[in-house]
Amino acid sequence: SQKIEQNSEALNIQEGKTATLTCNYTNYSPAYLQWYRQDPGRGPVFLLLIRENEKEKRKERLKVTFDTTLKQSLFHITASQPADSATYLCAPSGAPGNTPLVFGKGTRLSVIA
Amino acid sequence: NAGVMQNPRHLVRRRGQEARLRCSPMKGHSHVYWYRQLPEEGLKFMVYLQKENIIDESGMPKERFSAEFPKEGPSILRIQQVVRGDSAAYFCASSPARGSNQPQHFGDGTRLSIL
Numbered sequence: 265s266q267k268i269e270q271n272s273e274a275l276n277i278q279e280g281k282t283a284t285l286t287c288n289y290t291n292y293s294p295a296y297l298q299w300y301r302q303d304p305g306r307g308p309v310f311l312l313l314i315r316e317n318e319k320e321k322r323k324e325r326l327k328v329t330f331d332t333t334l335k336q337s338l339f340h341i342t343a344s345q346p347a348d349s350a351t352y353l354c355a356p357s358g359a360p361g362n363t364p365l366v367f368g369k370g371t372r373l374s375v376i377a
Numbered sequence: 378n379a380g381v382m383q384n385p386r387h388l389v390r391r392r393g394q395e396a397r398l399r400c401s402p403m404k405g406h407s408h409v410y411w412y413r414q415l416p417e418e419g420l421k422f423m424v425y426l427q428k429e430n431i432i433d434e435s436g437m438p439k440e441r442f443s444a445e446f447p448k449e450g451p452s453i454l455r456i457q458q459v460v461r462g463d464s465a466a467y468f469c470a471s472s473p474a475r476g477s478n479q480p481q482h483f484g485d486g487t488r489l490s491i492l
Contacts, residue, residue: 358477365410369419
């Protein structure tokens with residue numbers, strides 16, 4: 265069955281540093297990979313989508329990579345801020361039409377001032 | 378442009394009662410998804426609907442749970458004869474089109490507590 269692993273349940277980093285979150289998947293060949301942010305008591309918010317033929321995608325301070333050989337995506341937040349503290353979820357997804365999304369359990373990031 | 382609206386935000390039911398959770402998708406979105414999230418667990422897909430049709434209910438428990446998305450009005454997730462194990466946060470999401478390349482827009486969930 266499909267399995268998604270996100271590194272460590274919690275990640276603490278110093279403000280200004282780069283946070284790197286990992287998403288590994290097995291028994292799966294997703295065509296896309298989505299990243300979401302979830303704050304306590306709120307629903308997930310979409311951040312970025314990367315396609316299997318894209319190596320890297322950027323949006324402001326965010327960068328996502330997608331390595332289909334390693335079956336891994338990395339999510340980077342540069343110049344991290346306390347406001348970046350949240351749980352980040354990855355969701356590999358299949359070919360077009362093959363919904364639903366399967367989410368990892370998430371990594372809880374805390375940026376310490 | 379209002380986002381996905383879910384109500385109620387909190388719902389308390391006693392064992393054996395029925396729970397009805399409502400979801401109004403974003404304007405222009407005809408695809409609705411329901412997820413369940415337990416404490417310290419990830420989001421688990423339950424059901425995917427497109428106006429009046431259930432497209433995928435592979436994550437829905439076979440008994441007591443049902444979902445609908447009528448032509449007019451919100452999508453409803455219905456849980457009959459609730460049990461303690463149904464306590465969870467239930468999230469609804471919507472998208473404008475079908476496909477795994479579509480970002481999903483989530484509501485802030487309904488937190489269901491069973492006494």
